[in-house]
Amino acid sequence: MRQLLLIGCLLWLTAGCDTGSGTIGDIETDSFELDEKLERLITLEGQRKLDNFILPSSTDYSQIPQDPRNPLTADKVLLGQLLFHEPALSLYTKRVEGRGTVSCATCHHAKAGFAAGRQQSIGEGGSGWGEKGEARRPSSAFPLEDVDATPMRSPSILNVAYQRVMLWSGAAGANGPNKDTSPNWSDEGDTRFNALGYDGVETQAILALSNHRLGKVSDSILSTNATYQTLWNRVFPGEPISDEKAGLAIAAFERTVLASESPFQKWLKGDYRAMTLAQKRGAMVFFGPSKCSDCHTGPALNSMAFYALGMRDLSGPSVIKAPPENLGRGGFLRSAASNYTFKVPQLYNMKNSPFLGHGGRFLSVQSVVDYYEVGLPEMNLPPGTVTDQFHPLVLTAQEKADLVVFLEDALRDPNLKRYEPTSVPSGGCIPANDAQARLDLGCN
Numbered sequence: 001m002r003q004l005l006l007i008g009c010l011l012w013l014t015a016g017c018d019t020g021s022g023t024i025g026d027i028e029t030d031s032f033e034l035d036e037k038l039e040r041l042i043t044l045e046g047q048r049k050l051d052n053f054i055l056p057s058s059t060d061y062s063q064i065p066q067d068p069r070n071p072l073t074a075d076k077v078l079l080g081q082l083l084f085h086e087p088a089l090s091l092y093t094k095r096v097e098g099r100g101t102v103s104c105a106t107c108h109h110a111k112a113g114f115a116a117g118r119q120q121s122i123g124e125g126g127s128g129w130g131e132k133g134e135a136r137r138p139s140s141a142f143p144l145e146d147v148d149a150t151p152m153r154s155p156s157i158l159n160v161a162y163q164r165v166m167l168w169s170g171a172a173g174a175n176g177p178n179k180d181t182s183p184n185w186s187d188e189g190d191t192r193f194n195a196l197g198y199d200g201v202e203t204q205a206i207l208a209l210s211n212h213r214l215g216k217v218s219d220s221i222l223s224t225n226a227t228y229q230t231l232w233n234r235v236f237p238g239e240p241i242s243d244e245k246a247g248l249a250i251a252a253f254e255r256t257v258l259a260s261e262s263p264f265q266k267w268l269k270g271d272y273r274a275m276t277l278a279q280k281r282g283a284m285v286f287f288g289p290s291k292c293s294d295c296h297t298g299p300a301l302n303s304m305a306f307y308a309l310g311m312r313d314l315s316g317p318s319v320i321k322a323p324p325e326n327l328g329r330g331g332f333l334r335s336a337a338s339n340y341t342f343k344v345p346q347l348y349n350m351k352n353s354p355f356l357g358h359g360g361r362f363l364s365v366q367s368v369v370d371y372y373e374v375g376l377p378e379m380n381l382p383p384g385t386v387t388d389q390f391h392p393l394v395l396t397a398q399e400k401a402d403l404v405v406f407l408e409d410a411l412r413d414p415n416l417k418r419y420e421p422t423s424v425p426s427g428g429c430i431p432a433n434d435a436q437a438r439l440d441l442g443c444n
Contacts (some may be wrong), residue, residue, distance in 0.1 A: 019152040035272050041287045052267050055159065055299045058256040058419070065161045066255055067199040070248045079231040081421055083246055084108075087220040087433035088426035089214040090124060094146040097139070099125035104208060104250065105431035107154045110416040113352030114155040114257060119318045119360035123148035123212045129440035130434055132353075138320055139434065148212055151323035152314060153360035156353070158416075159300035159346045161255040166200035168342045168358045170306060171332040173200025177304050184333055184364055191332070198242065201254055201383030206247030211374065217246045227425040259348035259413035264406070275410050282406025285399045292403075294389065295344050301411070306341035307387040308375020311357040324419075326358070340381055348414065351408040365407045369393075369400055 042050060046387045056063035061072040083089065084104045093099050107121035108114045109132070117133025125147030127139035152168055160166070164176025171178075171190040174197045185191040193206045209215040218241040236245050254326045258292065259265065264283065266274035275283070287293045295303055306329040313326045330339030342358045354361040361378070371378075375392035395403070424430060429443035437443075 005106070007151065031277055031280065033389070034277065034284070035267075038280055038283055038287070041284060050268050053297075053299055053301075055258045055260040055265055057260050058262055061256075064255055064258075067202050067251075069198060070202050070251060072233065072252050072255060075231060075234045076249050076252040077256050078253075079228075079235050080249035080251065081219075081419070082228070082231070082424050083222075084250050085421055085430045086221070086254055086424045086426060087422070087430075089217060089315030090207070090212075091214075091220050093124045093213045094148075094218050095125070095142060097141050098213070100426070100428060101434040101437075102126070102148075102212070102214075102432060103421075103428075103430070104212075106133075106213070107150065107212075108157045109431040113156050113412075114158045114416065114419075115349075116154040116355070117352040117353060117406050119153065119316065119355045120314055120320060121150040121154040123150075123318070125149075126432070126437075127434050128436040133432075135440065136432070136437070144321065147320065149321045152326060152358050153355055155345060156349065157254045157257055158259050158304070158348050159257075160201050160414075161258070161299055162300035162302060162346070163200055163343075164304055164347070166204035168326075169329050169332045170200070170304070170343050171334075172204040173198070174203065175199050183334065188441035189274065198248075198251075202248055202251040205251040205254065206244055209243050209247055209250075211222075215243050217241060217243055221426055222246070225425045238363040249264045250370075257416075257419050259411070259416075261415050262348060262411050262413040264330060264410040265413075267410075276405075278402050278405045279410035281399075282402035282404070283410065285395065285403040286406055289399065290393060290395060291389075296347055301348065302347040303344040305344050306338065307344065307389070308340040308385050309342075309379065309390050310340070310379045310381055310386055311342075311359060311362050311371075312378045312396075313359040315361070340379070340389070342386055347407060348411045349413055351412050352416075369404055373400065 009334070037134065039050065042053065064072060066439045087100050087103045090098060090100055090102045102123045102366065106123055106126070107116045111117065111132035117130070119364050120134050124299055125139055125142035126136045128135045130136070130139055137142060155168065165173035165178050169189055169190070172194070178194065185194045190207065193203050196206070203415045209217065221234060222241050232241060235249060239245055263274040263279060295305060295307065297303055314323055327339045329341040330336060350356060350365055354364050356365070356368050362368045373395060375390060377386050377390070420430060429438045429441050432441070
C-alpha cells in the first residue's frame, strides 16, 4: 500500500490536481495516512483482502454470484432488463384501468436507488410520478382495496447477487439460510415458489410476477412481439413462454445491478482520490468504533443474518393501507425466538430513497445513525427480543457526521441510469405507464 501511495503522490504532484479536500501539502499527507490506516482496518491488519468488499463489473459474469441453475448470459440479462421495465406485462390486473400501467421498475427504479420513491410502494391502482415516484398516489378510479400497495418498504434490488434469500423475512428462496426450512413452506404466500429449488433472487422474481399482477406472461406481449420472440428463443431455445422462465431472466438482470461506480468501490480498486477526507474518516468509523461492519460486510455491505432492532412497521400519513403487525423472520419460521427479526439490508445508494428500515420510518441516514446512537427500540417488544448488539452507540459529533457522509456519499453510485433501457418493445413509459405518470415523465 505504501508504495502505491507514494506513486499516487508523485502522479498528483506532477499533474497538479486538487484533492477535493484542500491544497497540496499537509492535507494530501493526511489523506495518504488515512488510506493506509483504513486499509489496515478493513483488512484486519492483513487477515483478509480488500477484494472481499469489491463489487464486480456488471458484465463480469464470472465474478457475479449466481444460481447454478440460472447462469448469466448477455442475452438473458438483456431480456430480463426489458421485462423488468416492461409495463405491458401488467395484463392480469384487478381492474381493466390498470392494464399496461406498471412494471417491476415501478417499485424499484434507478432514480430511487432501485428502491421506491415513497415510503409505501404503489403498483397497480397508482397514479402519477413526480420526480422519482414521490408523487405517486392511489388512483381515484380504484377502490382502495384494489390498490396494490406493499405491506413493507420495497427494498432495493441493488447488489441482490449477494443475497441467498430475499424479502425482509428471508422467506423467498430454497437455499442458504432456508436450506432446512421446507416444513415452513406452503402452497400460498411468500414461500409458494420455494419448492422450485432456486436461490432467493430467482424465487423472488417469479413470486413478484404473481404478487404484483404481472404474471401469466404466456398471454402477454412476449408471445407477439418480434424483439421478445427473438430474445426468448436465444435464451430459452425450445422452451415455452412461462412465468418461471421470465422470472429467471428478470433475476439474471437483477444480479447485474451493482453499485460498482460508487466512490468507496473506486477507492477499494485503487483510486485513492475517489473518496474525500470526510468520507475516509467516515469509513474509519464504519469499520471501527461504530462496529457497523460487524453486520454489514462483504461487497454489498449486507449479510444473511436477522436482527431485532425494534424498528416500527409501515405507518404514517403516506401509508394508504396499513398492514398488520409484521413478525419478520419469526412469522416465516413460526418461531417466537425469531419474532421481529429482519434481514440485514445492503447499504448502497440509501440517499436516493430516504425511507429506511423495513417500515420506511426513517427519512434520512442521519436519523438511522441517531437511532443507533440512542440504542432504544421504538417498539415495546417482549423482554429478551431485542438483539444484544443493539445498544447505545458512543461516537463523537465529528465521528457521527463523518459516518453519515460515508454512508450517504461514498456508498452512492451516481450512474444507476446505465441499468435502465432507453425504451421497451411495447413503447410504454418507464418506470410507470398510467396516464398521469406519462404526463409527469414526459412520455408521448
